[in-house]
Amino acid sequence: MKKALQSFSKVVAWHRNLRKTLHFHSFSSPPSCTFLGPNLPDVWVPKENTSPHTLLQENFQWTNDGRSAAILEGKTIAKHIKMEVTDEISRMKSEIGKFPKLAVVLVGDRRDSHTFIHIKLKACDKVGIETVVSQLPENCTENELLDVVSSFNDDQDVHGIVVQLPLPQHLDEERIMNIVNPEKDVDGFHPLNIGNLAIRGRKPFFIPCASKSCIELLLSHGVEIRGKRVVIIGRSKIAGLPTSLLLQRHHATVSLVHSYTTKPEEITAEADIVVADVGIPNVVRGNWIKKGAVVIDLGTNQVKDPNSQVFRLTGDVCFEEAVKVASAITPVPGGVGPVTISMLLSNTLDSAKRAFGMV
Ligand SMILES: NC(=O)C1=CN([C@@H]2O[C@H](COP(=O)(O)OP(=O)(O)OC[C@H]3O[C@@H](n4cnc5c(N)ncnc54)[C@H](OP(=O)(O)O)[C@@H]3O)[C@@H](O)[C@H]2O)C=CC1
Ligand SMILES: Nc1nc(=O)c2c([nH]1)NC[C@@H]1CN(c3ccc(C(=O)N[C@@H](CCC(=O)O)C(=O)O)cc3)C=[N+]21
CATH class of the missing domain: 3.40.50.10860 (Leucine Dehydrogenase, chain A, domain 1)
Structure with missing residues (x-):
């Protein structure tokens, strides 16, 4: 009993610490957060040493005062996660x-x-x-x-x-x-893993990488998720659907927009956070976004430049328009994509650790 209390207070202390560093992140009651292993909490929480503290903002401002939105850059986060994965793999190699x-x-x-x-x-x-x-x-x-x-x-x-x-x-x-x-x-695409992601308290072996990447980008930049209205455009099993499930676990109020949705711009205009996962370049225009909203652009579309014939990466969001309205936005390239890749490395490491009995 004493041991259980000790470990519970450790968890609470860990939460408090996290709340201190990440500022925005709190749980309604600690016992509702089931720990699933070192890297699989009930919600996806960036590890303290993973999130570069320089990126953390004390008070995220949900405003656009007429200037450009903050850029939610993913490369630095990805680098930190990769460094951590590299260290853990070196340790694994030397130990076993x-x-x-x-x-x-x-x-x-x-x-x-x-x-x-x-x-x-x-x-x-x-x-x-x-x-x-x-x-x-x-x-x-x-x-x-x-x-x-x-x-x-x-x-x-x-x-x-x-x-x-x-x-x-x-x-x-x-x-x-x-x-x-x-x-x-x-x-994280197997029905068992998706199913367990859908139900709070259940334990998927893996959470899809792009979804973890979205959460990581939001949390590590100090963007509160809990209680916010999120609209996701797209319901693919790779990104849109699992991201909606993960955001619900983070207590957001989530709506999904898809190809049958009429007037999607009226729905997205209500959102505090817009996540685009469509696969159509620039489909989300500036006037789809509420002033001060946060925009996460998953779109990674290779578009051929008609003049140079060179392929360029274009997001689903018309960046030039959205950047003038949003409070923060991910760029393409250099936003969600690199973090998604680092999450794949992290998931693979977790799987090996489980196989080697290191968790
Ligand atoms: N950066 C990253 O880490 C990742 C990026 N991606 C990128 O995300 C994009 C989407 O890929 P993927 O997830 O495979 O998507 P899919 O092609 O599987 O699905 C696209 C979704 O968009 C919806 N949709 C299509 N047209 C419209 C429209 N006009 N209005 C509203 N919704 C629409 C579809 O609706 P319906 O369901 O009705 O068909 C569907 O749910 C691609 O550019 C891909 O490269 C994907 C994964 C990770
Ligand atoms: N089984 C499966 N798993 C996936 O995770 C999966 C998939 N299939 N099919 C396709 C989508 C797409 N996706 C991306 C991953 C990384 C970048 C990425 O690294 N993007 C970089 C640049 C990429 C470039 O230079 O072309 C960036 O945005 O900065 C993009 C997109 C994963 N997907």
Whole structure:
């Protein structure tokens, strides 16, 4: 009993400390926050030493006084997370002579998928995560793909499996996601993980990386989530839907806008926080945003410049317009994307730690 009380007061002290450093972040009652392991709290909370304190703002101002919005920059956060992952992997190697391994499955030849996989592999290499890539042709059968995933499920040296999405039309994404071992599902897309994310107090093995990235960006810049009205444009399983679930766990009031929503701009204009996950460049205009709102742009659209023929990254939000209205906004590139990648590294490390009994 005494021990339980001691650990409970440690948790409370940890919360108090966190509240002090992050200022905005508090829980209604500590016991409602179930701890799921070192890196899997009931809500996603940036670790103290992960969030660069220089970024923390004492009092986040939900205003735009006619100047530009604050830029919620992701590269520095990503760097801090990567540094921490690197340190932990070095420790793992020296203590038990083992390291995490990520398997990536790519079907077909999509240009953006190649880019994203290249970024993931490079990041893994940098922090000391071993990788294995299985590339299948565009016209592969579902059974061929299922076999590849199954072989990674069975491989004890593999701790994380990523099946790059989207898959070609003829393949049933749900069937493929279902077969990934939930304990290796570092993307967090398996129905068991999504389901457990949906219900507060339940314990997903992994939370999707882009969703964690959104929360991390908000919290580490001092943006309060609890009680805020959030509108997410898009309900994809990669980002929109899980982000809505995670934000609910953080006590936001969440609405989802999708392709059947009429007059989405009237709904987004009510939001304190707008999250765009559509995949259409510049679809969210300045007049969709309430003055002083915070804008998180997940869109990473490769758009060909008609003059130079060079591909440029464009977000879903028309940055030039939104920056004049919002109080804070993520840039593309350099906002959500880099943090998403670092979350994948962190999830893979967590999975290896679990496999090695280090948690
Ligand atoms: N930066 C990052 O970390 C990440 C970035 N992304 C990027 O996010 C973007 C979206 O990708 P992904 O999540 O795969 O999305 P999907 O293509 O799977 O889904 C898009 C969503 O947008 C909705 N939608 C489409 N058109 C409209 C519209 N005109 N108005 C309102 N809603 C609309 C769709 O509605 P409906 O459901 O009705 O079809 C759907 O829910 C891409 O640019 C991708 O690269 C994705 C993941 C991570
Ligand atoms: N199984 C699966 N898991 C995913 O997590 C997944 C996926 N499939 N399919 C596609 C989307 C998209 N996504 C991004 C990840 C990183 C950046 C990223 O690093 N962006 C950088 C720049 C990228 C560049 O230079 O092209 C930035 O915004 O600064 C972007 C997008 C993950 N996704």
